[in-house]
Amino acid sequence: MAQNQEYSLFEDVCSFVDDAAQHMELHPGLLEQIKQCNSIYKFHFPVRMDDGSYQVVKGYRVQHSHHKLPVKGGIRFSEMVNEQEVMGLASLMTFKCAMxxxxxxxxxxxxxxxxxxxxxxxxxxxxxxxxxxxxxxKFIGPAIDVPAPDYGTGAREMAWIVDTYEAFNPEAINAKACVTGKPLSQHGIEGRTEATGMGVYIGIREAVSVKEDMESLGLTTGLQDKKIIIQGLGNVGFYSAKYLSEAGAKIIGVAEWNGGIWDENGIDIEALKEYQIENKGFEGYGKGEFIKDSASLLEKECDILVPAALENQITSENAGKIKAKIIGEAANGPITKEAEKILLDREIFVIPDMYLNAGGVTVSYFEWLKNLSRVSFGKLEKRYDMEKYKFLLDSIENATGDAFKQEQRDAIVKGASERDLVISGLEETMVTAYHDLNEMRKNKKIKSLRTAAFILAIERIAISYTDMGIFP
Structure with a gap:
C-alpha cells in the first residue's frame, strides 16, 4: 500500500501517549517531556559514485528520550525515510524498551x-x-547511542559501522558495543538474526494462551491449526511465520510488495522463502495462487493477521474490511490510530508493535552486555554445568540401578549454549511483559492492549524522571 505523505507516525505515537495519560495522574510538564524528541540530527553528505558523479544523500538520527542511556534504535535505508517517520520510530523505541x-x-x-x-x-x-x-x-557510542539493523540494513552494514567507529576511537576498549546486530565474527550474538521474529511468535503464543480472551473472540486456545496471513517475508516476517508454523499454525497467505501467495492448504514457508530469494518474488511459485494485488490479502479471512512490513499499512480505508480476529503488529506502526479505533469497535484483538516487535531490542541488549563484559554467554559455566549434571545422573543411576537412555542423558547433561541462554532470556522477557500489559488492560477496564502498554511504559519512564529529581 502506498504511504500517505500526510501521515505522521510521530503524531500518532503522541496521541497514543495522550490516550494513556487519561488513565493516569501525570504532571503536565512531565507528560510533555515524555512525548518530545530530545535531539534531532538531520544532515546531508556527498557520495562519489563509480562513474565519477556525486550524489547528495540525506541522513537522520533522532534520540527521543534520555531518561535512560544509552539510547537504542535501528538504522533503516529506504526512500520513504523522512524526519517525521524517524521521529515516530524513535519514540516507539522509547516506549518499547520501557514496556x-x-x-x-x-x-x-x-x-x-x-x-x-x-x-x-x-x-x-x-x-x-x-x-x-x-x-x-557524538550521536553514536556504547554509552551514548547504540544503533542496530532495521529495514534495508543488516549485519553487513553493522560491521561497516563498528569498523568505522573503531577507526575513529582506537583507544575505546568497549568500541564493539557501539552497535548491535553485528556478524558473529565481529562479536555479534547467537540468536540475534531470528530474535524479532521469535519474539513475535512468543507474543502471539502467549496471547492465544489466555482462555478468557480467546473465548471472547470465538477462538480456542493455542496455536494449533490457527489460520495466519503474513504481510512481508523479510527477516521478521520469515522467522515469525517459521516459528508459528512449527508450533502448529497454518500459514495460508503471504503478501509482499510485488505480489502474494494464497493457499488454504498451508504454505511451506522455507520453500517459499528459497523461491523468493532465487526469483525476487513469488510469481511462478508452483503451489497456491499468486495474488498480484498483495494488499488484498490483508482483507482475506483468517484467525491471525501479522503485518511484518512497513508502517501505515492498515488505515481507515481498509480497517473495516479486515476479517482477522487477531492482528499481531510485527512491524513498527502498521496500524494507524484511526484504523485501530475501527478495529477495536469491531472487536478485533490488536497485539501492539511496541510489545510484539520487542524481540530484536531485547537480544540487542544481550549483545550490548556481551560486548561490555567481553565474554560470551555460557562460556564460563557450560562445562561446569555439564560435569555437575553428569555427576547427578550417575548418582541417580547408582542409587536406583536403572540407566537413562543415551538420548535422555545427552539432553540433560548438555550445557546451555549462548543461543540457549539468549532464547531463554528473550522468552522470559516476552512472556512476563505480555501478562503485565494484559493485566493492566483488564485492571483499567480498557479494550486496547496498546493503551495498556503505553500506560505501563509511561509509568516506568515517569519513575526514572522522578527519581532523577527532574519532576515531582
Missing part, C-alpha cells in the same frame, strides 16, 4: 536511499560516511 523493561532510551536513524539501486561498494561508502557524521556529533 519490556530494557534499560535504554529510544532512538532511530535513517538514510533516504533505495538500497537496491546501489552496489555493495557504494552502500559501504554511504554507511561509513553516515557513521562518521554520527561520530562527529
Amino acid at each position: 519490556v523493561n530494557i534499560p535504554f532510551g529510544g532512538a532511530k536513524g535513517g538514510v533516504n536511499i533505495d538500497p537496491l539501486a546501489y552496489n555493495t561498494r557504494q552502500l559501504e561508502k554511504i554507511t561509513r560516511r553516515y557513521t562518521s557524521e554520527l561520530i562527529k556529533k
Whole structure:
C-alpha cells in the first residue's frame, strides 16, 4: 500500500501517549517531556559514485528520550525515510524498551536511499560516511547511542559501522558495543538474526494462551491449526511465520510488495522463502495462487493477521474490511490510530508493535552486555554445568540401578549454549511483559492492549524522571 505523505507516525505515537495519560495522574510538564524528541540530527553528505558523479544523500538520527542511556534504535535505508517517520520510530523505541523493561532510551536513524539501486561498494561508502557524521556529533557510542539493523540494513552494514567507529576511537576498549546486530565474527550474538521474529511468535503464543480472551473472540486456545496471513517475508516476517508454523499454525497467505501467495492448504514457508530469494518474488511459485494485488490479502479471512512490513499499512480505508480476529503488529506502526479505533469497535484483538516487535531490542541488549563484559554467554559455566549434571545422573543411576537412555542423558547433561541462554532470556522477557500489559488492560477496564502498554511504559519512564529529581 502506498504511504500517505500526510501521515505522521510521530503524531500518532503522541496521541497514543495522550490516550494513556487519561488513565493516569501525570504532571503536565512531565507528560510533555515524555512525548518530545530530545535531539534531532538531520544532515546531508556527498557520495562519489563509480562513474565519477556525486550524489547528495540525506541522513537522520533522532534520540527521543534520555531518561535512560544509552539510547537504542535501528538504522533503516529506504526512500520513504523522512524526519517525521524517524521521529515516530524513535519514540516507539522509547516506549518499547520501557514496556519490556530494557534499560535504554529510544532512538532511530535513517538514510533516504533505495538500497537496491546501489552496489555493495557504494552502500559501504554511504554507511561509513553516515557513521562518521554520527561520530562527529557524538550521536553514536556504547554509552551514548547504540544503533542496530532495521529495514534495508543488516549485519553487513553493522560491521561497516563498528569498523568505522573503531577507526575513529582506537583507544575505546568497549568500541564493539557501539552497535548491535553485528556478524558473529565481529562479536555479534547467537540468536540475534531470528530474535524479532521469535519474539513475535512468543507474543502471539502467549496471547492465544489466555482462555478468557480467546473465548471472547470465538477462538480456542493455542496455536494449533490457527489460520495466519503474513504481510512481508523479510527477516521478521520469515522467522515469525517459521516459528508459528512449527508450533502448529497454518500459514495460508503471504503478501509482499510485488505480489502474494494464497493457499488454504498451508504454505511451506522455507520453500517459499528459497523461491523468493532465487526469483525476487513469488510469481511462478508452483503451489497456491499468486495474488498480484498483495494488499488484498490483508482483507482475506483468517484467525491471525501479522503485518511484518512497513508502517501505515492498515488505515481507515481498509480497517473495516479486515476479517482477522487477531492482528499481531510485527512491524513498527502498521496500524494507524484511526484504523485501530475501527478495529477495536469491531472487536478485533490488536497485539501492539511496541510489545510484539520487542524481540530484536531485547537480544540487542544481550549483545550490548556481551560486548561490555567481553565474554560470551555460557562460556564460563557450560562445562561446569555439564560435569555437575553428569555427576547427578550417575548418582541417580547408582542409587536406583536403572540407566537413562543415551538420548535422555545427552539432553540433560548438555550445557546451555549462548543461543540457549539468549532464547531463554528473550522468552522470559516476552512472556512476563505480555501478562503485565494484559493485566493492566483488564485492571483499567480498557479494550486496547496498546493503551495498556503505553500506560505501563509511561509509568516506568515517569519513575526514572522522578527519581532523577527532574519532576515531582
